[in-house]
Amino acid sequence: QKEVEQDPGPLSVPEGAIVSLNCTYSNSAFQYFMWYRQYSRKGPELLMYTYSSGNKEDGRFTAQVDKSSKYISLFIRDSQPSDSATYLCAKETSGSRLTFGEGTQLTVNP
């Protein structure tokens, strides 16, 4: 079993839709969870990180961690074509080492 599981999609939605991206993880030893966004031919860029359990909001983006069910979620409100990218969930594994999900490819259609 992979330490972080993520549905690779692809996911296609109309502009303005609410997008829900999800991951599950299997090791609770570390506390930081992240969402990265990766555009084609670019490196991943950090969208948000959360510590332990709970919600964190930043503009149209909300990250949620449910430690009891080992679930990580990212919600995108009012999705835009510019949100089209691959979204990667990640968790801290040890120190600077991150373990990533496979990534979900999202397309927002105008």
Add this chain to the structure above:
Amino acid sequence: KAGVTQTPRYLIKTRGQQVTLSCSPISGHRSVSWYQQTPGQGLQFLFEYFSETQRNKGNFPGRFSGRQFSNSRSEMNVSTLELGDSALYLCASSLDTSGQSYNEQFFGPGTRLTVL
């Protein structure tokens, strides 16, 4: 402030050859990590260097090695290339200030390696 830079951006090699990839971290960043990204396996951690010492290592064979210089720049080397080594190799740097619980990692654009 300049971001993480990686050279070269694209590389084509043949099986059996070796390759060296370079990463320049953001100025002031002391930690450099390397990841391999493939369509089937996603992003996988290779190793991390801090103050010229390997601090963490992933589950890759010994053909994959790296080093860090006193100016924090890092190189990774892959010897005896195999077809399966074709991937995007990403470098990430972080400030890694002691006492700071979360250290954001900033990724470079990657080096696309193709092994023929």
